[in-house]
Amino acid sequence: MRDAFGAVQSVLVLGGTSEIARVTVAKMVRDGHTSRVILGVRRPDEMADAIAEIERVGATDVSAVAFDALDPEAHVAMIDGLFGEGRDIDVVILAFGVLGDQETFESDPVAAAQAASTNYAGAVSAGLAAARGLRAQGHGSLVVLSSVAGERARRSNFVYGSSKAGLDAFAQGLGDSLVGSGVDVLIVRPGFVHSKMTAGMDPAPMSTTPDVVADAIIDGLAHRRRIVWVPGPLRFVFSGMRHLPTPLWRRVSADA
Amino acid sequence: MTGPTITGWGRTPVSTGRLTQPTSVEQVAEALAGASSRGVIARGLGRSYGDPAQNAGGTVLDMTAMQGITAFDPESGVVTALAGTSLGDLMRWLIPEGWFVPVTPGTRHVTVGGAIANDIHGKNHHSAGSWGRHVTAMTLVTPANGIVTVAPDSDPDLFWATIGGIGLTGIIVDATFRMHRISTSTILADTDKTPDAQSVMDLMTTGDADYEYSVAWIDLSSTGSKLGRSVLDRGRFAEVDELDGDARHDPLAYDARELLKVPITAPRGLLNPLTVRAFNEAWFRKAPKRHHRRNLTIPAYFHPLDMLGNWNRGYGPAGLLQWQIIVPFGAEETMHRVISELAATQVASVVNVLKRFGPANPGFLSFPREGWTLSVDLAADVTRAGPVLDRLDRWVIEAGGRHYLAKDSRMRPETFAAGYPRLDEFRAVRDRVDPEHVLRNDLARRLEMV
The missing domain is CATH 3.30.465.10 (Uridine Diphospho-n-acetylenolpyruvylglucosamine Reductase; domain 3)
Incomplete structure (x- = not known):
C-alpha cells in the first residue's frame, strides 16, 4: 500500500533494463519506502548486477521475471500470475520500447512492424493485464512512458513517433476506463532524453536526462497527476507545434 | 472493481472497496462467508486518520446501521x-x-x-x-x-x-x-501556562493524580526561548453543590451541537509555517497564565473540534496526517529531542498535545503504556515532513516507544514491528480465529501485519 505521502512499497517494471525505469526505481528505494521491486526483462538470468544494485540502495525483495513485449500470451500470463500471488503491487511502470533507426525501417518494413508491435501492441496487452490486476486489488498506479515524439510525427522518426502516438492514446483511454476503480494512469511525455537509447544522436532542444524524468515520475505519482511533460514547458511548445501549418512543421521538425 | 473511494479522516491513503451496510448479525456472518480473496473489514464513523477502516478491492462493512x-x-x-x-x-x-x-x-x-x-x-x-x-x-x-x-x-x-x-x-x-x-455535566477545569516542555511535564508528574482529566497543548512551531511552551488543562466533573445557582436546577444538562461545517476543501497552502506560527502564538496568548476552577461543558472541554464539522477539510486537498507516539518514563530526553526537532523543522501544525499515560492493559496491540505521549498533526502536502518523521521514528523506537495505529498513515512495517513486541502473539490468535485471513484492511497490508 502507498502511504499518506504517496510513498510506494512495491513496484513492477516492465522493461526493467530501461535507464529511466532503473533510475526511477533506485530513487524510490533510496528516498522512499519501496522495498519490493520486480523487473520484467527479456533475459532475467542476466540481471544479477542490476538486482544487487537495487538491493544495495535498500530494497529487501528484488527479483527479475521473463517479459517479452512481443509475446503477449506469455507476458499476460506472467502479469496475471504476479497479481494472483496475493501480494499487492502499488505501481506498474511500462518502460519498454525501442527507438530504432528510421532509415533502416524504411528499407526493412518487417523490422519497422516489429518495433511498432513492441512499442504499441506489447503495451496494449501488458497494460490491459496490469490494469486488470490493479483494478482487482482496488488501488495502484500504472505509469506509461510515452514521448513527445507521439504528439506530432516527424519525418526523421515517424515509425517510433507513430507507435508512441498509439501508446499515448491507449494510455489516455485506459486511464478513463479506470475512473472509480481506485487505480490511475500516469502518462509521462519526455522530450529528448540523454540515455543509452539515444547515444550518438544529436539532442533536440529542451533535452533532458533519466534523472529528471525519474523525479517527474515520482512527483507525478505522489500528486496523482494524469500527464507529466519533461521538461514541463514542452507542454506549451507542443500545444503550439501541433497546430503549425504542415509546410512550416516540416521545416521546423527537420531542423530540430 | 468499481466502488466508492474510501479514506480515513486524514483523507489520505485512498482506496476503492465494496461498501455494504449490514443490519443484523446474520448479514455480518454472510459477508464473512461470501468474502473474496481481498477480504472484509468493519468500518465505523471513519475517524481513524489512516487506513485501518478501508480495504482496497475487498468488502467494507459500514457498521453504523447496527x-x-x-x-x-x-x-x-x-x-x-x-x-x-x-x-x-x-x-x-x-x-x-x-x-x-x-x-x-x-x-x-x-x-x-x-x-x-x-x-x-x-x-x-x-x-x-x-x-x-x-x-x-x-x-x-x-x-x-x-x-x-x-x-x-x-x-x-x-x-x-x-x-x-x-x-x-x-x-x-x-x-x-x-x-x-x-453528578453533573460540568467540568471544573484548571489551566496552567508553562514556559517550556519540562515545566509542563513536571506539573503533570506531581499533580495529575489530583485530577481525573489532564492534557497539555504544546506549541511546536516556536523555537528558542519559547520552545515547548504549553498550556496544561486539567479537570474533573463537578459535584452539584459546586455549580452556580441556576445550573443546579439541571445539573446533567447536555447540548452538543455542531456550530458550522467546513463547506469546502481549503486551498493548498492555507496552513503554512507563517499561519501555523500565528495560530500557535494566538492560542498561547489567549490562555490565562493560571486560571483555576473554570466551569466548562462536556463539548467545550472534551470535543471542541466537533463544533466544526468536517474540520479535516481545512488542511487542503492533500489531506492531513497525525503522528502520535509514546516514549516510556525514563526516556524524557528523547521526548525533548523530538519536540526540538519538530520545532526546528517546522513540519507540525496546530493541534499538538502532550499527555502522561498511566499503566498499560494486556491488549497485544494496545497503544497506551506508562510514559509520555505526543500527538502531532501535519498537512500531508508538507512532503519534507516524511524524512523528518522517519528520523523521529528511529529515536522513538530506540527509546522503547511506539506509534498509535489509529493515527498512523505512513510508518514503515519494521517500525511497527519494533514498537509492538507482542505482534507474534497477536498473529497466533488471529490465525486461530481467522486461519484464511478473511479479515483484512489496508493498514494491515501496509504494515505487513498478517
Whole structure:
C-alpha cells in the first residue's frame, strides 16, 4: 500500500533494463519506502548486477521475471500470475520500447512492424493485464512512458513517433476506463532524453536526462497527476507545434 | 472493481472497496462467508486518520446501521450497545441519567466497535486507562468460529487480541462496558501556562493524580526561548453543590451541537509555517497564565473540534496526517529531542498535545503504556515532513516507544514491528480465529501485519 505521502512499497517494471525505469526505481528505494521491486526483462538470468544494485540502495525483495513485449500470451500470463500471488503491487511502470533507426525501417518494413508491435501492441496487452490486476486489488498506479515524439510525427522518426502516438492514446483511454476503480494512469511525455537509447544522436532542444524524468515520475505519482511533460514547458511548445501549418512543421521538425 | 473511494479522516491513503451496510448479525456472518480473496473489514464513523477502516478491492462493512443500547443497568452503569453506536449517542442518552462514557477521545464521533478496535484513550488515561479496561464482554463474528461471546476470563487471548486489534480478529457486533458515574455535566477545569516542555511535564508528574482529566497543548512551531511552551488543562466533573445557582436546577444538562461545517476543501497552502506560527502564538496568548476552577461543558472541554464539522477539510486537498507516539518514563530526553526537532523543522501544525499515560492493559496491540505521549498533526502536502518523521521514528523506537495505529498513515512495517513486541502473539490468535485471513484492511497490508 502507498502511504499518506504517496510513498510506494512495491513496484513492477516492465522493461526493467530501461535507464529511466532503473533510475526511477533506485530513487524510490533510496528516498522512499519501496522495498519490493520486480523487473520484467527479456533475459532475467542476466540481471544479477542490476538486482544487487537495487538491493544495495535498500530494497529487501528484488527479483527479475521473463517479459517479452512481443509475446503477449506469455507476458499476460506472467502479469496475471504476479497479481494472483496475493501480494499487492502499488505501481506498474511500462518502460519498454525501442527507438530504432528510421532509415533502416524504411528499407526493412518487417523490422519497422516489429518495433511498432513492441512499442504499441506489447503495451496494449501488458497494460490491459496490469490494469486488470490493479483494478482487482482496488488501488495502484500504472505509469506509461510515452514521448513527445507521439504528439506530432516527424519525418526523421515517424515509425517510433507513430507507435508512441498509439501508446499515448491507449494510455489516455485506459486511464478513463479506470475512473472509480481506485487505480490511475500516469502518462509521462519526455522530450529528448540523454540515455543509452539515444547515444550518438544529436539532442533536440529542451533535452533532458533519466534523472529528471525519474523525479517527474515520482512527483507525478505522489500528486496523482494524469500527464507529466519533461521538461514541463514542452507542454506549451507542443500545444503550439501541433497546430503549425504542415509546410512550416516540416521545416521546423527537420531542423530540430 | 468499481466502488466508492474510501479514506480515513486524514483523507489520505485512498482506496476503492465494496461498501455494504449490514443490519443484523446474520448479514455480518454472510459477508464473512461470501468474502473474496481481498477480504472484509468493519468500518465505523471513519475517524481513524489512516487506513485501518478501508480495504482496497475487498468488502467494507459500514457498521453504523447496527446501533443502539440493548441492555442497561441504571444501578451499576453497565451497558450493552451495538458496535455501530456512537459515543455521541451514548452521551446524549445517558448523561441525563448520570452516566458518562468511561473514555472519550477528542471527538465523540467514534463507534463502540472502533473504540475497542483501536483501544482508544482520552484525557483520563492516567486515572482510568484506555477503553479496553472498561469492557466486560463483547460479541464477535469470527471466520473460524462464527458468533462468539468473549470476556476477559472466557478467552483472554481473543479478548486482548481484539482490544486494539484494528478489527482483524472478528467483526465486533456488540459490547458490554461500564459507564462512569457523574453528578453533573460540568467540568471544573484548571489551566496552567508553562514556559517550556519540562515545566509542563513536571506539573503533570506531581499533580495529575489530583485530577481525573489532564492534557497539555504544546506549541511546536516556536523555537528558542519559547520552545515547548504549553498550556496544561486539567479537570474533573463537578459535584452539584459546586455549580452556580441556576445550573443546579439541571445539573446533567447536555447540548452538543455542531456550530458550522467546513463547506469546502481549503486551498493548498492555507496552513503554512507563517499561519501555523500565528495560530500557535494566538492560542498561547489567549490562555490565562493560571486560571483555576473554570466551569466548562462536556463539548467545550472534551470535543471542541466537533463544533466544526468536517474540520479535516481545512488542511487542503492533500489531506492531513497525525503522528502520535509514546516514549516510556525514563526516556524524557528523547521526548525533548523530538519536540526540538519538530520545532526546528517546522513540519507540525496546530493541534499538538502532550499527555502522561498511566499503566498499560494486556491488549497485544494496545497503544497506551506508562510514559509520555505526543500527538502531532501535519498537512500531508508538507512532503519534507516524511524524512523528518522517519528520523523521529528511529529515536522513538530506540527509546522503547511506539506509534498509535489509529493515527498512523505512513510508518514503515519494521517500525511497527519494533514498537509492538507482542505482534507474534497477536498473529497466533488471529490465525486461530481467522486461519484464511478473511479479515483484512489496508493498514494491515501496509504494515505487513498478517
